Amino acid sequence: MARVYNFSAGPATLPRAVLEQAQADMLDWQGAGMSVMEMSHRGEAFMSIAQNAEADLRRLLKVPDSYSVLFLQGGAAGQFSAVPQNLMGNSAVADYLITGSWSKKAVKEAGKYGDARVAASSEDISFTDLPPRNSWQLSDDAAYVHYTPNETIQGLAFPETPDTGDTPLVADLSSAFLAEPLDVSQYGIIYAGAQKNAGPAGITIVIVRNDLLDQAQSTVPMTWDYAQQADGGSMLNTPSCFAWYIAGLTFRWLLDEGGLESISNVNQRKANKLYQAIDESAFYRNPVAEHARSIMNVPFLLANDDLNKTFLAEAEEAGLHALKGHRSVGGMRASIYNAMPEAGIDALIDFMRDFEARNG
Ligand SMILES: *Cc1c(COP(=O)(O)O)cnc(C)c1O
Numbered sequence: 001m002a003r004v005y006n007f008s009a010g011p012a013t014l015p016r017a018v019l020e021q022a023q024a025d026m027l028d029w030q031g032a033g034m035s036v037m038e039m040s041h042r043g044e045a046f047m048s049i050a051q052n053a054e055a056d057l058r059r060l061l062k063v064p065d066s067y068s069v070l071f072l073q074g075g076a077a078g079q080f081s082a083v084p085q086n087l088m089g090n091s092a093v094a095d096y097l098i099t100g101s102w103s104k105k106a107v108k109e110a111g112k113y114g115d116a117r118v119a120a121s122s123e124d125i126s127f128t129d130l131p132p133r134n135s136w137q138l139s140d141d142a143a144y145v146h147y148t149p150n151e152t153i154q155g156l157a158f159p160e161t162p163d164t165g166d167t168p169l170v171a172d173l174s175s176a177f178l179a180e181p182l183d184v185s186q187y188g189i190i191y192a193g194a195q196k197n198a199g200p201a202g203i204t205i206v207i208v209r210n211d212l213l214d215q216a217q218s219t220v221p222m223t224w225d226y227a228q229q230a231d232g233g234s235m236l237n238t239p240s241c242f243a244w245y246i247a248g249l250t251f252r253w254l255l256d257e258g259g260l261e262s263i264s265n266v267n268q269r270k271a272n273k274l275y276q277a278i279d280e281s282a283f284y285r286n287p288v289a290e291h292a293r294s295i296m297n298v299p300f301l302l303a304n305d306d307l308n309k310t311f312l313a314e315a316e317e318a319g320l321h322a323l324k325g326h327r328s329v330g331g332m333r334a335s336i337y338n339a340m341p342e343a344g345i346d347a348l349i350d351f352m353r354d355f356e357a358r359n360g
Pocket of ligand 1: 010075077172174196
């Protein structure tokens with residue numbers, strides 16, 4: 001049976017090598033006589049899986065020792081509430097940069113726990129560009145500034161880390177986690193749901209600077225209390241063991257592929273090819289300002305919306321899966337995460353050219 005090229009935004013395609021390893025381990029993980037799903041999270045076997053995953057992630061991202069790495073449940077959306085509850089204990093003010101659907105949801109949720117302010121927004125231009133730096137209104141008393149480096153739905157990305165002075169920067173990196181090297185020391189908190197670029201659904205990685213561990217509101221739920229989870233090795237409750245293990249295999253795959261410098265070159269090349277194919281044609285179009293285009297999620301519109309259904313049906317038949325754009329943007333979206341092979345991009349471009357030749 002052939003595997004399709006899966007362009008889903010998430011849960012998303014995983015590296016074949018990771019799936020094959022999981023398959024080989026399924027009935028008997030390294031002589032344990034059982035699968036990873038069946039073992040105690042406190043036993044030696046799973047402890048080694050968990051610790052190796054963290055060590056490999058630290059190696060990939062060069063995470064400084066002054067940061068804790070947590071593996072939590074509840075998804076990235078859970079962090080929309082965990083972040084304010086963990087950081088708004090001293091000052092209940094926070095600034096949010098609104099650049100797409102996910103940051104909009106994040107600020108709304110944070111408003112339940114404090115004064116979550118929209119410091120800048122590009123909603124007036126349908127998130128086709130970033131709000132210019134000179135329009136940002138940052139608060140002096142903000143506990144943190146929250147932003148979404150890569151907006152999964154709009155395909156809008158910050159080309160560089162925003163400078164927020166001494167105010168800790170919090171990033172929802174879900175759809176660009178491990179897509180390219182990153183200077184972790186520029187961030188107070190980085191969080192990411194694994195199911196976009198780092199593993200299956202069910203586990204959320206939170207990287208938090210240790211000096212921020214004492215700012216929680218007293219009502220923060222125990223399982224979302226970063227300080228307690230850091231102390232307890234992310235095991236205050238039974239963690240999402242199998243997802244943690246698969247994320248660990250994905251980190252190992254990335255190291256084997258040469259790490260983040262190497263995957264970032266591939267990602268850049270894949271994205272450039274696809275954007276070039278879109279820009280060269282009068283039949284396809286990407287609405288995002290060139291300097292802020294995502295290398296992970298590439299939305300594109302057809303000149304004639306009436307052809308959307310045919311495009312999707314024929315793409316599916318050609319083994320190109322889940323290209324339908326989010327309903328708020330329309331058209332198509334190709335999510336081209338780390339695990340999407342370059343051959344998948346080539347196949348998509350070939351299909352797009354052929355479809356244009358027949359319908360353009
Ligand atoms: C998918 C996504 C989320 C939501 O993730 P869940 O794990 O489903 O809660 C949040 N932020 C961004 C940027 C995403 O891409």
